[in-house]
Amino acid sequence: MRQHQDCFYYSPIDVTHGVCRVSGDPVLGDKEACDQHRPLLRCRDCAHYSPDSQQEMGICRGFGGEYWTIPSFNATTCEKFAPGEE
Amino acid sequence: MSNWERNRKILAEKGLLGGREKSMGDEEPQPREICPSAEVMRQRFFGALSSADVEFPYWYTRTWNQWEGEVPVVRRARALKAAFSHLSPNVIPGEKIVMQKTRHMRGSFPMPWLSESFFLAKEDELYQQAAACGSASADELSQFGSGGGNVTQSFGDVVSIAGKFGMHKQEIPALIRLAHEWQGKSVEDISRRYEKMSPHFERKENLMKSLVCMFDSGFTLPLGREVIDYYLPLSLGFEGIKRKAREKMDEVFGQASGDGIRGMDRFYFYHASVLVVEGIQKWILNHRDQCLALAQDPKISDTQHYREIAERLDWIACNPPRDFREALQLSYIVHIASLNEDAISGMSIGRLGQVLWPWFEQDIASGAICEDEVLELLQQYRVKITCIDCFASAGVVGGVLSGNTFNNLTLGGLKKDGSSAVNRLEWLIVEAGIRCPTPQPTLSVLYDERLEEGFLRKAIECVKTGAGYPAWMNNRVGMDFLLEQYGPEGMNREDVRAIAIGGCLETSPCIWHAYERNGKRYDIPGGAGQPTSVGVHFLALPKLLELALNDGRDLRTGLQVFPAHGKKATSYRELWQAFCELAEQAMQVLTRANNLQHDIWRKNNPAVFNSLLKPDCLETGLHVGLMGYRFNATFNVESCGTANLVNALASLRQNVFESQQFTLAEMIQALNANFGFVPGSLFERQPGGERFDREYAACLAAPKYGNDDPLVDSILVDYEQWFARATRQCESLYGKKMYPCQISVSTHGPQGAATLASADGRLSGVTYADGSMSAFPGTDRNGPYALFESATGWDHASSQNSQMNLKMHPQAVAGEEGTRKLLALTRAYMRKGGFHIQYNVVDSNVLKRAQEHPEAYRDLMVRVAGFTQYWVEIGKPIQDEVIARTEYRRF
Numbered sequence: 001m002r003q004h005q006d007c008f009y010y011s012p013i014d015v016t017h018g019v020c021r022v023s024g025d026p027v028l029g030d031k032e033a034c035d036q037h038r039p040l041l042r043c044r045d046c047a048h049y050s051p052d053s054q055q056e057m058g059i060c061r062g063f064g065g066e067y068w069t070i071p072s073f074n075a076t077t078c079e080k081f082a083p084g085e086e
Numbered sequence: 087m088s089n090w091e092r093n094r095k096i097l098a099e100k101g102l103l104g105g106r107e108k109s110m111g112d113e114e115p116q117p118r119e120i121c122p123s124a125e126v127m128r129q130r131f132f133g134a135l136s137s138a139d140v141e142f143p144y145w146y147t148r149t150w151n152q153w154e155g156e157v158p159v160v161r162r163a164r165a166l167k168a169a170f171s172h173l174s175p176n177v178i179p180g181e182k183i184v185m186q187k188t189r190h191m192r193g194s195f196p197m198p199w200l201s202e203s204f205f206l207a208k209e210d211e212l213y214q215q216a217a218a219c220g221s222a223s224a225d226e227l228s229q230f231g232s233g234g235g236n237v238t239q240s241f242g243d244v245v246s247i248a249g250k251f252g253m254h255k256q257e258i259p260a261l262i263r264l265a266h267e268w269q270g271k272s273v274e275d276i277s278r279r280y281e282k283m284s285p286h287f288e289r290k291e292n293l294m295k296s297l298v299c300m301f302d303s304g305f306t307l308p309l310g311r312e313v314i315d316y317y318l319p320l321s322l323g324f325e326g327i328k329r330k331a332r333e334k335m336d337e338v339f340g341q342a343s344g345d346g347i348r349g350m351d352r353f354y355f356y357h358a359s360v361l362v363v364e365g366i367q368k369w370i371l372n373h374r375d376q377c378l379a380l381a382q383d384p385k386i387s388d389t390q391h392y393r394e395i396a397e398r399l400d401w402i403a404c405n406p407p408r409d410f411r412e413a414l415q416l417s418y419i420v421h422i423a424s425l426n427e428d429a430i431s432g433m434s435i436g437r438l439g440q441v442l443w444p445w446f447e448q449d450i451a452s453g454a455i456c457e458d459e460v461l462e463l464l465q466q467y468r469v470k471i472t473c474i475d476c477f478a479s480a481g482v483v484g485g486v487l488s489g490n491t492f493n494n495l496t497l498g499g500l501k502k503d504g505s506s507a508v509n510r511l512e513w514l515i516v517e518a519g520i521r522c523p524t525p526q527p528t529l530s531v532l533y534d535e536r537l538e539e540g541f542l543r544k545a546i547e548c549v550k551t552g553a554g555y556p557a558w559m560n561n562r563v564g565m566d567f568l569l570e571q572y573g574p575e576g577m578n579r580e581d582v583r584a585i586a587i588g589g590c591l592e593t594s595p596c597i598w599h600a601y602e603r604n605g606k607r608y609d610i611p612g613g614a615g616q617p618t619s620v621g622v623h624f625l626a627l628p629k630l631l632e633l634a635l636n637d638g639r640d641l642r643t644g645l646q647v648f649p650a651h652g653k654k655a656t657s658y659r660e661l662w663q664a665f666c667e668l669a670e671q672a673m674q675v676l677t678r679a680n681n682l683q684h685d686i687w688r689k690n691n692p693a694v695f696n697s698l699l700k701p702d703c704l705e706t707g708l709h710v711g712l713m714g715y716r717f718n719a720t721f722n723v724e725s726c727g728t729a730n731l732v733n734a735l736a737s738l739r740q741n742v743f744e745s746q747q748f749t750l751a752e753m754i755q756a757l758n759a760n761f762g763f764v765p766g767s768l769f770e771r772q773p774g775g776e777r778f779d780r781e782y783a784a785c786l787a788a789p790k791y792g793n794d795d796p797l798v799d800s801i802l803v804d805y806e807q808w809f810a811r812a813t814r815q816c817e818s819l820y821g822k823k824m825y826p827c828q829i830s831v832s833t834h835g836p837q838g839a840a841t842l843a844s845a846d847g848r849l850s851g852v853t854y855a856d857g858s859m860s861a862f863p864g865t866d867r868n869g870p871y872a873l874f875e876s877a878t879g880w881d882h883a884s885s886q887n888s889q890m891n892l893k894m895h896p897q898a899v900a901g902e903e904g905t906r907k908l909l910a911l912t913r914a915y916m917r918k919g920g921f922h923i924q925y926n927v928v929d930s931n932v933l934k935r936a937q938e939h940p941e942a943y944r945d946l947m948v949r950v951a952g953f954t955q956y957w958v959e960i961g962k963p964i965q966d967e968v969i970a971r972t973e974y975r976r977f
Contacts, residue, residue, distance in 0.1 A: 009385070011178050013130055013191045014235075015137035015244050015252045019179050022385045026133075030243060036385060056259045067148055068263060072256045073141070074174040074189070077372050 005029030044071035124465035163358035167365030220294025233958030297840035304683020311589030313613030352707025432589030439512035464518035499532035529556035554949030566883035590952025719822035733846030737788035756781035792861030828858035857889030863970035
């Protein structure tokens with residue numbers, strides 16, 4: 001399910017909720033996104049990312065070598081982000 | 087439905103919405119209205135949880151690991167650069183002052199390189215190891231308020247961390263991983279390894295476990311309780327700072343310049359400075375880019391707003407500000423960048439009205455901005471500063487800080503030439519504080535006889551709103567202290583006039599910077615000293631007396647804190663000497679342990695951004711840890727429970743040694759039996775508890791501090807003179823003599839909880855009196871002027887501060903007459919030589935109702951001990967103490 005917190009228009013206020021930049025409404029981050037949804041880039045969307053054997057973690061190979069990461073990290077500020085396969 | 091209504095709806099759904107009846111007297115005019123944009127922000131704040139995430143520590147740790155073997159200060163700078171560069175941007179809709187510590191409006195993050203265990207789940211092995219250490223003892227007795235933004239319990243996808251912060255469960259695996267990566271490498275762990283080599287290690291541990299001392303400072307809050315300096319970013323801009331650092335790199339490369347120990351370090355510091363500034367620039371530009379993307383998005387309605395913000399950020403990421411808007415925004419960014427570098431509380435703003443005066447004065451004169459817009463920006467600024475959280479342990483954030491971060495803003499005082507420094511911008515800052523009541527920035531007035539009467543009345547008007555600010559500090563007393571403490575480092579009569587308050591009320595050394603704008607010359611004040619309230623924090627004075635009476639043994643924990651001597655005092659003088667000896671031993675042991683912690687911190691975790699901001703690091707190439715700051719004699723010894731100590735000594739002197747109504751052994755037995763009461767109860771007696779009724783009655787009837795009583799007041803004078811001497815026997819790691827700091831912050835709650843009954847009639851576990859000059863609640867029976875007589879028998883300039891809280895019923899200060907009387911009262915205390923006074927103007931009945939129905943009092947604020955905080959975010963012991971404070975209805 002696409003969630004509000006995975007949207008470019010979502011402005012986080014706290015760990016539970018934020019403000020939608022399009023509607024101006026406060027929204028809960030884990031609720032289903034609306035039809036205005038614009039995906040925010042996450043580590044899991046990157047070609048350098050692969051899931052780890054531990055379900056909640058992943059591996060990043062974007063900076064040479066391997067380092068752990070978590071799939072939900074925001075990747076918009078990552079200089080090594082490369083779009084992965086859909 | 088409007089946005090505001092929608093916001094309230096979602097807050098109501100989360101159970102976070104509250105409204106309340108007015109707490110002010112009916113006859114008092116209501117405060118002017120908050121501006122709509124600031125009110126939207128404030129309502130958002132009311133609904134915001136204290137949120138933590140691991141973005142910053144992830145990138146910091148990853149880069150730190152990548153650069154193993156690099157020179158420590160450069161390695162740290164690379165880690166900081168990566169962390170700043172990768173923080174998610176979030177320009178929150180409607181805000182004109184933008185950016186915050188993290189992506190969340192009220193966000194913070196752990197710094198496992200300082201301390202990596204306290205935030206883990208209790209089942210984690212690391213947590214359990216840490217819990218066995220003395221430094222974790224304060225956590226057990228510290229309480230957060232369960233309301234407001236505190237996440238005291240996990241719920242849904244949110245995990246409660248360290249009893250206050252909420253983190254999304256998706257990030258918990260990363261949190262645990264980060265903590266384990268720093269195991270054995272954090273400042274705390276390395277310090278502990280070396281502390282164990284101390285011959286006094288066991289005693290130090292016992293001092294912490296018994297809560298004689300509240301916390302270690304080297305790995306909890308290594309910076310803060312100081313005044314920031316915005317001058318370099320405001321005058322040079324970030325590119326200018328980098329240019330200067332690069333020029334210096336060329337100049338000092340490979341040269342010791344006569345300093346064989348530190349000379350070669352300069353090059354690395356300059357290199358580190360460039361790296362960190364680059365990271366902060368990227369952080370700003372990431373926000374600019376977000377604004378640009380939003381400004382070009384057809385779905386966004388307020389594109390012009392985002393375009394303006396983008397242009398502002400684009401400019402100040404590199405250049406000095408061109409106008410007031412940019413100057414205020416840049417000063418705020420510098421502030422939060424400083425707070426992201428280390429775990430910091432009390433990085434105070436200083437004299438912002440004077441720092442920003444060149445831009446304000448000229449922009450108003452040219453019509454580039456109007457006062458209404460300045461007022462709006464200042465109100466938004468208040469909410470932004472209120473959002474600043476500090477991620478630290480429950481003992482520190484709950485037990486000491488009560489969730490506040492003490493970003494104090496100083497008003498008044500003198501200019502460099504000795505004339506009043508009050509200006510029109512300071513009036514507007516007070517007005518913003520009236521219109522937009524938020525805990526931060528708290529305001530402090532440096533009271534001087536030269537200040538304009540109108541401004542003083544304006545500040546009193548603000549006090550009367552019940553906001554708890556401004557506090558009043560005695561400018562002359564503060565300057566006397568600074569000259570004495572920092573004279574040996576070159577402070578002169580002009581420097582001292584730049585004085586400002588760091589943290590709650592830590593008098594801090596500052597200097598003047600010459601600045602020219604459009605051909606007009608200004609003197610801008612800024613902080614120039616190391617952190618204060620680092621060293622020994624806090625000494626529980628009644629607890630030390632308890633140990634002196636019990637042969638060095640802490641009956642609560644069963645620990646023999648000091649070696650047993652087997653002697654019983656046969657005179658008051660002997661008892662006093664026994665107390666002094668134990669206290670001096672404690673100070674020495676704790677000073678050495680904290681010196682070591684700070685030494686590890688400066689070696690492995692040196693401050694780069696904070697260093698470069700202050701004189702003279704960028705000139706000398708030496709960071710704070712290498713004494714690059716102008717003034718370095720800042721470490722101190724903080725005390726707690728002064729009034730209870732003095733009252734207990736008076737009681738013992740009168741009841742045991744003078745009237746000989748009881749033997750000392752009888753009195754000790756009564757104290758250790760809690761006068762026959764069940765521990766934790768004010769009313770329930772233990773079986774046979776009545777046998778201590780005589781002792782209890784005599785202790786309650788003994789003379790009390792705050793009533794102009796010669797016996798008690800002479801004990802206070804003896805104590806203050808001894809404390810001033812004893813603290814100066816302690817030496818900081820910078821080779822400077824230490825000094826007294828006499829504020830309790832919130833430690834009077836947990837340290838009171840750890841203390842058995844005392845001879846003043848205080849029962850076991852009861853919170854101490856707040857501050858140092860406040861009377862114990864209900865014991866000051868002769869009015870405030872008698873309290874002032876008691877408080878001013880000693881020289882307040884011998885201490886960094888003293889602290890006096892008074893609680894006034896709103897009716898006592900109602901109307902014009904009330905304003906006049908409250909100003910006269912304040913002036914009377916200042917003229918008698920008191921250093922500090924602050925007021926709660928509130929009806930105690932409102933506080934009692936707020937305790938019963940916190941959901942209806944989300945916006946109620948009270949003054950605790952040096953800071954204002956939302957009632958619902960304060961732990962119950964401190965709430966009880968504020969309720970119990972003597973409420974003056976007439977004076």
